[in-house]
Amino acid sequence: MDSAEDLTRARDLVAASRRIVAMTGAGISTDSGIPDFRGPNGVWTKDPAAEKLSNLQAYVSSKEVREQSWRNRTGHPAWQARPNAAHQAFVDLERTGRLSAIITQNIDELHQKAGSDPDLVIELHGTMFQTVCLDCDDRRDMQEALARVRAGETDPPCSECGGILKSATISFGQALDVDVLERARVAAVSCDLMLVAGSSLTVHPAAGLVGLAASAGAAVIVCNASPTPYDDQAAVVLRGPLAEVLPALV
């Protein structure tokens, strides 16, 4: 458990900051029943072959990979997941008028479901609640495609052009949306506190935003169950459960 002294220091830092940017990752959603990828019960830890489902090249070139992806999507826990106390903490922080952005690596929309202003949420890795056509960029509600899968289509093509449909998320081998990344950069360099929650900070460019904020003079608080490469740049590092730590900080 974190020391009372560390918690107090972190709480004082949050209270003294005026432009806070959150950086959230999979660890914030595990209490909502959505497994992370690299943790002890992570999707890729338990099934290393599943990682290729997140590889764009494999997805485009293999119908089998796409069919497996659609089966996984139809049964994904995110469709039923509810936000937890950690998401709620950022809603409470927003109400104080001092939260300027939530940069998230998550694709589960739980910040928005908790009640965070959608305009504050910067989804670095996109959203699984929409599909995008890899050929014509047509975007639609994911539930439309899932209904087609449940009706028997194993790999539903784009209704507009017949192209390959994918969730509107960033896969390995796929570049981040430049506008989204630019918004995140602007938020990072203009904050006075970056509050990292539930990210191992191993995936770039998301992780690099923390270094960017620190270089620009922001204080950094890292709340994550395991060590991150940015712990030595942090004013305070907290390891406790996020659903307890974050409400205590705000």
Ligand SMILES: [Zn+2]
């Ligand atoms: Zn299309």
